[in-house]
Amino acid sequence: MMQGIAGYQFNNWAQTYSSSPELFFQPANAEEVKQILDLARQRGKRVKVIGGGHSPSDIACTGDFMIQLDKMNRILEVDAEKRQVTVEAGIFLGDLNEELAQHGLALSNLGAVGEVSAAGILGTGTHNTGIEHGILPTQVVALTLMTASGEILLCSHSVNEEIxxxxxxxxxxxxxxxxxxxxxxxxxxxxEQQFPSTLSEVLDNLDLHLKKSEYFRFLWFPHTEYVRIIYQDRTDKPVMNKSSWLWSYGIGYHLLEFLLWISTFLPRLLPWINWTFFKLLFSDRVSRVDRSDKIFTYECLFKQHVQDWSIPIGQTKEALLQLKSWLEGNPAVVAHYPVEVRFTQADAILLSPCYQRDSCYMNIIMYRPYGKDVQRDEYWSAYEDIMKKVGGRPHWAKAHRCSREDFQRMYPSFQKFCSIRETLDPAGMFLNPYLEKVFF
Ligand SMILES: Cc1cc2nc3c(=O)[nH]c(=O)nc-3n(C[C@H](O)[C@H](O)[C@H](O)COP(=O)(O)OP(=O)(O)OC[C@H]3O[C@@H](n4cnc5c(N)ncnc54)[C@H](O)[C@@H]3O)c2cc1C
Known part of the structure; x- marks a missing residue:
């Protein structure tokens, strides 16, 4: 019989949310997962499964039963002909990438970090950039799901298509x-080629940039006109990887964290910090070549608060100019760099922020220097207002203040998703406070 551990404390990666589950389980197979669900049903407990715990919200928190699938992390099958790989859902993408490389395979797109699980990226719709590429879940062609009753469903484009x-x-x-x-x-x-530009240049030539590079994105440095453009494109060139000495020795990182901390007392320093770091670290041209996954993923050094809404791609210019003009009109409000702008293809996934429309994701952050929270309410509200006005949908893993009414407006298939959820989990075994705000 599967035993749970008492006294486990869950913290998400950014240490912005935590919870103390009554029992913590690490099952090694489907039978053990079923035993946990049976026990939860008998005791009237809710259940939450976690992947890498990287979601910057309370979406993975629970006070009841928590399951981690770190023992269910094997590769089950590699179909060389179809180039498909079936894995247990707890595998981290970083580990999967290593295995795939040994088979001469790769995922066509990845998010910024590898310590996220195969099921975790489906949990919140992890995305990267590239207008010919969908969010990461569009690379999934089949999955198996154990429902609240313990039944296992195979789902794919041809079986249980709606689910x-x-x-x-x-x-x-x-x-x-x-x-x-x-x-x-x-x-x-x-x-990867990185080079400096300006906000007006990149916004005026968006179509050109999107055509020029398969994985195009850019970083805007708020309170300035500066932009860092990043092109990533397939190449036959050999590996060539050299990073800036300021970052290699951690000097840039320590200096930035210290200055951001100082700016919590002197917020008006922030525009100067953004300007200086752009000049110091982001105003030159650099390029490197590496295995695809090593270019897509990088070490995210800073703990941070983050919002990342997807908007119809045609609204990119309007939304960014509105944000810039709002910051200019409210000089007492400061914004950390960068605002990261990425592009993603439309899909048919019911709750995908890119459902039925090519999209632009606009990611804003406020770091937590030495763990200190920085005032962000006004910036957050102004950003959310703009995103809502241009038809935005928030990233499910990141901060937002939306409720069921908002989601009903945003998602044409929201009701369909709700019906599927209610059929698969009539007693709400997999709900938690985050999800109650979404569904009730
Ligand atoms: C440093 C950093 C960089 C990031 N970069 C990006 C980025 O580039 N693009 C982007 O879109 N997002 C990014 N994110 C967000 C991240 O991709 C998502 O939060 C993702 O869902 C995290 O995966 P995880 O395995 O940590 O999932 P968790 O946060 O552990 O869980 C996410 C959801 O999935 C559920 N879940 C997990 N496993 C299972 C399972 N087996 N069965 C049922 N439910 C399950 C959880 O209950 C929860 O609802 C980043 C986050 C961090 C901290």
Missing amino acids: FQAARLHLGCLGVILTVTFQCQAAFRLL
Whole structure:
């Protein structure tokens, strides 16, 4: 019989949310997962499964039963002909990338970090950039799901198709994802080129940039006109990787954290900090070549608060100019760099922020220097207002103040998702306070 551990404390990566589950479980197979669900049903407990705990919100928190699938992290099958790989849902993408490389395969797109699980990225709809690429869950061609009753459902484009389109962005509320099948491609290297520009240049030539680079994104430095453009494109060139000495020795990191901390007492320093760091670290041209996953992922050094809404791609210029003009009109409010702007293809996943529309994601952050929270309410509200006005939908993992009414307005298939959830989990075993705000 599966034993749970008492006294476990869960903290998300940014240490912005935590919870103390009554019992913590690390099952090694589907049978053990079923035993946990049986026990939860008998005792009237709720259940939350966690992946890498990287969501910057309370979406993975619970006071009841918590399951971690770190013992369910194996590769189950590699279909070399179809270039598909089936994995247990707890595998971290960083580990999967290493295994794929040995088979001459790779995922076509990845988020910024590797310590996220196969089921975790489906939980909140992790995305990167590239207008010919969807959010990461679009690379999933099949999955298995254990529902609240203990039944295992196979879902794909041809079996349980509706549930599949719900489960590819499941919010952790449909059951326990047990396995995931990814469509991969032949391994490839990427050439990354970074160079400086200005906000008006990049916004005026957006279509050109989108055509020029497969994985185009840019970073805007608020309170300035400066932009850092990042192109990532397939290449046959050999690996060439050299990073700035300021970052390599951690000097830039320590200096920035210290200055950000100082600016919590002297907020008016912030525009100067953004300007100086752009000049110091982001105003030159650099390029490197590496295995695709090593270019997509990088070490995110700073703990931070973050919002990341997706808006219709045609609204990119309008939304950014509105944000810039709002900051100019409110000089007492400060914004940390960067505002990261990425682009993603439309899809058919019911709760995908890119559902039925090509999208631009606009990610804003406020760091927590030495763990100190920085005043962000006004900036957050202004940003949210702009995002809502231009038809935005928030990233499910990140901060937002939306409720069921908002989601009903934003998602044409919200009701369909709710019906699927209510059928698969009529007693609400997989709910938690975050999800109650979404569904009630
Ligand atoms: C440093 C950093 C960088 C990031 N970069 C990006 C980025 O580039 N792009 C982006 O879009 N996001 C990014 N994120 C957010 C991150 O991709 C998402 O939060 C992602 O969901 C995290 O995966 P995880 O494995 O940590 O999931 P968790 O945070 O542990 O869980 C996410 C959700 O999935 C559920 N879940 C997990 N496993 C299962 C399972 N087996 N069955 C059922 N439910 C399950 C959880 O209950 C929860 O609802 C970043 C976050 C951090 C901290």
